[in-house]
Amino acid sequence: MTTSRAAWWFITPALIVLGVFFLLPVVAALVLSLTDYDLYALADIRNLRFVALENYWALLQRPLFWSALGHTVYFVVVGVPLSMAASLGAAMLLNSPLARFKAFFRTALFAPVVTTVVAVAVIWRYLFNTKYGLVNYAFDSLGIPTVDWLGDPHWAMPTIILFAVWKNFGYNMIIFMAGLQAIPGDLYEAARIDGASAMAQFRHITLPMLKPTMVMVSILTVSGYFQLFAEPYVMTEGGPLQSTTSVLYLMYEEGFKWWNLGSASAVAFILFVIMFVVTAAILRVSKQGAPA
Amino acid sequence: MRAVCLSVALAGAALGGCAKEEQGSRTLQFWTIGREGEAVAKLLPDFEREHPGLHVAVQQLPLTAAHQKLLTAYAGDSTPDITQLGNTWIPEMVALGALEPLDARVAGSRVVDRDDYFPAIWSTNVIDGHLYGVPWYVDTRLLFYRKDLLAKVGYDHPPRDWAEWKAMMAKLSQPPGKTYGVLLPTNEFEQLLALALQQDDPLLRDDGRYGNFRSPGFKKALAFYVSLFKDQQAPMMTNVGIGNPWAAFGQGFFTFYLSGPWNIGEFRKRLPPEQQGGWGTTPLPGPNGPGASNAGGSSLVIYRRSKHKDDAWALVEFLSRPEIQDRFYQLLGDMPPRRSSWNAPALRNDDKAAAFRDQLERVKPTPPVAEWERIVTEMQLVAAQAAHGDLTIDQAAAEIDRRADRLLEKRRWMLDHGHKASP
Numbered sequence: 001m002t003t004s005r006a007a008w009w010f011i012t013p014a015l016i017v018l019g020v021f022f023l024l025p026v027v028a029a030l031v032l033s034l035t036d037y038d039l040y041a042l043a044d045i046r047n048l049r050f051v052a053l054e055n056y057w058a059l060l061q062r063p064l065f066w067s068a069l070g071h072t073v074y075f076v077v078v079g080v081p082l083s084m085a086a087s088l089g090a091a092m093l094l095n096s097p098l099a100r101f102k103a104f105f106r107t108a109l110f111a112p113v114v115t116t117v118v119a120v121a122v123i124w125r126y127l128f129n130t131k132y133g134l135v136n137y138a139f140d141s142l143g144i145p146t147v148d149w150l151g152d153p154h155w156a157m158p159t160i161i162l163f164a165v166w167k168n169f170g171y172n173m174i175i176f177m178a179g180l181q182a183i184p185g186d187l188y189e190a191a192r193i194d195g196a197s198a199m200a201q202f203r204h205i206t207l208p209m210l211k212p213t214m215v216m217v218s219i220l221t222v223s224g225y226f227q228l229f230a231e232p233y234v235m236t237e238g239g240p241l242q243s244t245t246s247v248l249y250l251m252y253e254e255g256f257k258w259w260n261l262g263s264a265s266a267v268a269f270i271l272f273v274i275m276f277v278v279t280a281a282i283l284r285v286s287k288q289g290a291p292a
Numbered sequence: 293m294r295a296v297c298l299s300v301a302l303a304g305a306a307l308g309g310c311a312k313e314e315q316g317s318r319t320l321q322f323w324t325i326g327r328e329g330e331a332v333a334k335l336l337p338d339f340e341r342e343h344p345g346l347h348v349a350v351q352q353l354p355l356t357a358a359h360q361k362l363l364t365a366y367a368g369d370s371t372p373d374i375t376q377l378g379n380t381w382i383p384e385m386v387a388l389g390a391l392e393p394l395d396a397r398v399a400g401s402r403v404v405d406r407d408d409y410f411p412a413i414w415s416t417n418v419i420d421g422h423l424y425g426v427p428w429y430v431d432t433r434l435l436f437y438r439k440d441l442l443a444k445v446g447y448d449h450p451p452r453d454w455a456e457w458k459a460m461m462a463k464l465s466q467p468p469g470k471t472y473g474v475l476l477p478t479n480e481f482e483q484l485l486a487l488a489l490q491q492d493d494p495l496l497r498d499d500g501r502y503g504n505f506r507s508p509g510f511k512k513a514l515a516f517y518v519s520l521f522k523d524q525q526a527p528m529m530t531n532v533g534i535g536n537p538w539a540a541f542g543q544g545f546f547t548f549y550l551s552g553p554w555n556i557g558e559f560r561k562r563l564p565p566e567q568q569g570g571w572g573t574t575p576l577p578g579p580n581g582p583g584a585s586n587a588g589g590s591s592l593v594i595y596r597r598s599k600h601k602d603d604a605w606a607l608v609e610f611l612s613r614p615e616i617q618d619r620f621y622q623l624l625g626d627m628p629p630r631r632s633s634w635n636a637p638a639l640r641n642d643d644k645a646a647a648f649r650d651q652l653e654r655v656k657p658t659p660p661v662a663e664w665e666r667i668v669t670e671m672q673l674v675a676a677q678a679a680h681g682d683l684t685i686d687q688a689a690a691e692i693d694r695r696a697d698r699l700l701e702k703r704r705w706m707l708d709h710g711h712k713a714s715p
Contacts, residue, residue: 043388
């Protein structure tokens with residue numbers, strides 16, 4: 001009895017912090033999403049109306065919401081596998097016994113993660129500038145037709161994906177490296193004695209042993225990539241032709257550009273539900289494959 | 293103020309300490325949007341010299357962030373004393389009750405003379421009979437055109453009405469699909485809006501409760517707009533797609549360009565010297581003779597929560613002086629909202645500006661509702677679909693009305709339940 005009470009005393013500070021700074025705002029946002037809080041309500045709270053699920057219903061009927069969701073899914077579906085492949089590839093290269101200057105490369109590849117998005121985005125905007133950019137300069141000198149990277153609606157999202165992958169792969173790389181180092185060396189040794197090729201070693205030892213790491217990394221990456229916002233905000237402002245408007249960008253515009261906080265909160269909760277379902281699905285799929 | 297101060301000093305009070313003791317040292321927070329901040333910073337030293345002890349702190353907001361910054365400042369109770377405000381944003385700020393009415397100050401002012409201002413520009417600052425801003429500079433849309441290309445197809449004058457304009461564009465759009473009569477970027481609402489404002493039907497009806505886009509007038513404007521794309525007289529392009537409209541204009545990709553005053557400077561800077569004699573500006577042709585255009589521009593407003601309203605008003609008066617507006621024009625090319633400011637030689641002798649002077653007597657304000665910017669954005673999204681051929685004129689008009697009515701739902705509720713949409 002006393003032990004459990006003591007335990008409660010110990011976790012109370014954490015619970016209070018969680019309650020005040022997490023639970024309370026979440027509940028408030030949920031309530032807000034059931035109202036039509038807008039500019040008029042900001043002027044005078046008596047102009048606030050309870051509208052039940054109308055915000056959600058209106059959102060589901062808006063073409064812009066669906067196109068924003070489409071762009072976000074595009075970003076996740078292309079970006080997450082690319083990002084994980086890049087992370088795993090870099091981790092395996094660094095983990096190889098043949099690698100030299102490991103500490104240097106580890107730091108260099110991790111550097112994009114710790115730099116500020118805005119500062120890096122400015123540099124990328126220069127690199128991908130249609131006229132003066134280094135990328136188009138290289139394309140031009142190789143005889144490849146140049147591309148209006150951030151100005152063409154078809155190319156803007158691929159450019160953003162490339163930027164996000166480059167910016168984020170270092171983080172997962174570190175996690176993968178830890179996972180790789182935990183794989184006992186004698187497994188590879190036994191495989192080599194049996195005459196397994198490098199490819200077979202990768203498929204039958206590395207991948208299965210990395211599975212728990214993979215599941216965690218994929219959940220982290222998927223939930224991070226669903227919250228796409230900063231990249232389009234600083235690189236394209238959601239354009240051109242709203243081709244890089246993500247769900248979170250839509251929420252920002254609804255909430256802070258037009259001050260429709262009710263509708264913006266509804267966007268946030270819809271995104272939450274989507275992310276919850278996707279994450280649960282990943283967990284479920286990964287458990288099915290696991291030995292019971 | 294200064295005269296009083298001097299006479300007190302002469303009457304034997306401690307010399308030199310007057311300004312400090314009487315007025316203290318105050319700082320006026322002044323927010324500007326876009327490029328205006330840089331130019332105004334060059335005018336302010338004169339203002340500060342006239343008002344000892346008063347310092348103006350200018351904060352420049354980028355246009356893309358200005359709207360949310362102004363709303364956030366209101367929500368966070370940290371509004372400036374005075375700000376530049378696009379006149380289509382005034383209804384929104386008034387709906388919040390954020391702005392100070394200026395009727396009494398204007399009535400007692402010897403500088404701000406309401407009759408000297410272009411009436412439609414002035415009226416964009418009047419909401420429910422109260423004045424909330426003083427126009428600072430104007431922005432309206434009219435036609436930039438290539439005189440030489442027009443002469444080639446047999447016209448020695450710019451178009452006066454839609455029929456003539458349309459006939460010219462038919463001749464100019466040869467070969468079809470390669471050369472066009474006019475550039476109307478499909479992601480900009482200003483062009484269709486200008487054509488719609490030329491009609492007698494208002495754009496909203498019942499005191500701004502409902503959209504009025506199914507009116508014969510709007511349909512006529514929309515049909516004219518859509519026909520330009522259908523007949524391949526305007527390219528189906530956004531301003532992103534066109535990339536560099538100035539170079540395309542110089543190459544003769546299109547002859548007419550419906551745009552605003554800042555492009556006078558751009559064309560002077562970007563077109564080669566041998567082409568400078570070949571282009572001009574002309575008022576926007578209407579359905580029957582010279583037509584209206586939009587009464588755009590920015591105003592100076594004072595916030596209700598400001599603690600230095602008298603000082604802020606002094607700054608408004610300073611920036612409203614014709615000689616200061618002339619300097620402002622020369623620094624930046626922003627056109628003044630007062631007729632007397634247009635008498636300055638720099639503007640009076642500018643052949644390209646003359647069309648704007650003429651157009652400004654025929655501009656119309658947009659409906660003064662807080663939701664206007666969202667309505668007009670939706671209008672353009674639907675109009676672009678109609679131009680693309682996905683919707684007929686009637687379908688498009690009905691769809692714009694449907695979207696406008698949805699956006700105006702809260703306003704209707706406020707008006708019907710006696711909540712004031714503006715204080």
